[in-house]
Amino acid sequence: MTMVVLNRRNLLVAGGSVLTTGVLATSMPGLLLPARAEGVAPTESMSGGANNYRKGAAVVDRIGKGGFWMSGTVRRAGDGVPLAGQRIQIWAHTVEGQEHEPQSHGATLTDKDGKFRLEMPQIIPIFGQPHGHLAYDSGEFKTVFLRPVMRSAKETSLEAHFVLQPA
């Protein structure tokens, strides 16, 4: 039974539903992790994901004074292989600055398992939702902008997952 459910979900994702991809990739990454025969569908950019983007944020050990963790994974579409050394740019409205301000932006690289993790200041609600922004915009793969929303403004971490396709 479980297999059937998984198949349907993956088919939905492969079918190109942006919403499903976003929800599954954000909240249930485990469902997408096994590289199945149908292939891992690429992540689509979320609406509003690119808002207040500043191209070329520097790779940093930490954004500002930290206290909040943004993490996630980067994998290749199709076979789902983790991608190492990929630059992920992160920005948000935090206790140390507004979304568009330079000090609110930073970047990090994925490790050999395709995972990334960057400490940043606490994200707070802006425009009615506590949310962060992430971008893959390095050229090798197609650019993707994500805009994950926190379940509560009190949370101190947020995840976002990328499945990239060749540019």
Add this chain to the structure above:
Amino acid sequence: MILIWVAIALAIGVPVALAATSEQLAWRGPVYILAGFAGIVALGLVLVQPLLIGGYLPPLSAYRGRRAHHWIGGALVLAVVIHVAGLWITSPPDMIDALTYASPTPFSPFGVTAMWAIFIVALLASLRRRLELRPRTWRFIHMPLAIVIVVGSVVHCLLIEGTMETMSKVALCVLVLAATAKVMIDLQVWRKRRTLRGESGARQ
């Protein structure tokens, strides 16, 4: 008579006061703060509108209540303009997304739709004489738009995670809905008849 005024002052004043104590304000610029409060005030004005036109606010006469309804309508337009302009200055791409119905936030389309309904009502109200709209025609136009304004504003407000304290926000929203429902029932706005309250005196 004084009770209703006290109740209105509390219904609008308490949410504004509690929002003024929100810790969110510490992380916001003055323009963003102004925009937020303009939104709360706008919702407060949406509460006052049905009460004025329903004649529930003594000692205002039906005539004076109606005049006040027009002026508050103008103030509502102003509050919405400040709300939208302030948010635009704070984050232009987010505001453009909202206005073009492309926003990821579920509350945005409700607010934008209510905004257009407010603008349409205000525009038609200012042209009502020139267009020679009969009371019945006017009601036929205004009532559906009033419902769009009220429902749109309430849903918009409830879905937002911002400076407003939850309980006072819900209370204000419930009162807005209740006041609107009461005036629509009392004035029997859906009944097909030629006269209504103020006009009936002139025709008898």
